[in-house]
Amino acid sequence: MRNRLARTLARTYRAGTNQETSVRSVMVLATGGTIATRSDTTGRAVARAGGAELVERLAVADDIRVKVHDVFRVGSYLMTLERMRELAARAQRHLLADDVTGLVITHGTDTMEETALFLDLFRDEERPVILTGAQRPADAPDSDGPRNLSDAIAVAADPASRGLGALIVFDGSVFTAEGTRKSHTLASSTFASPDGGVLGWVRGGAVHIAGARRRRPRLDLSAVDLSRARVDIAACYPGADATALYAFAAAGARGIVLEATGAGNANTAICEAVAELTASGVVVATSTRVTAGPVAAVYGDGGGADLIAAGAVPTGLLRPSQARVVLAALLGVHTDPRAAREALAAHTLG
């Protein structure tokens, strides 16, 4: 196995030496996820493979040089905001220090949408950062990992990917970070962007980018203080009360995202709690459990119009998982919750 890796790397390094002007260099940062899982002795899938193992038999274009670094080796259900920050810092360091065309991050699919958006918010330059993974383990005979990874490397090396922020490449499709989420627990075609569609496609190393992304102001990673960035998600469902909201605030939440019903509706008990918590400096945002469409101030009697009047910030097309990351990032960079509220409102306006 080592020898195969040595041959792959030797080939790519040789390509770099012979064609110095046209060589493209892609750095792969490995973090774990199903793309790196093998079954343990009890049959449970655990992230064990490092990046070198993932790239060793990959088909990549002769003029692409691949380098690998391991960052974590975890299922993405074990990601945290701290790990996202560490990964973002590593990504920035590698882009600074190494002469790379683009970065690929291998990651579990469960929370890829959160990490992708975090990296997108703190991106600090034009070179592409591509996240990919797999739905079937590394030791499955039909793992989708190798194809996804070679597709991601092709996209990272392609000039058309510059300036598009963090992207997700999966099952032949290219997605922007914002608005994209996991949509099937097990199927290989799991990522979807219900409001935005795909940004492009990749087939056999050929990359086609069709869409454009919305430009957002970037945040400064060195300014983020995650100790004041606790944000929890509270579900609204028939009969829900405000117990979870108060418990989160008591546990130190500086922000709460409501996973509301429909176009962003709750009930009068939750509206009252939102008004009280907003007055106490907690930033409440409202998203929805519905797959597509924006949050809107339509209904009274505890509905979205009342929630927003009580102080909740509507998150537009962002779903709770990504609204939480945006709010946490903003609370991490703004000491004043009012500034974080305003920045969230501006962010979700498009």
Ligand SMILES: NC(=O)C[C@H](N)C(=O)O
């Ligand atoms: N397909 C996957 O990668 C799912 C896995 N549970 C993870 O997120 O790490």
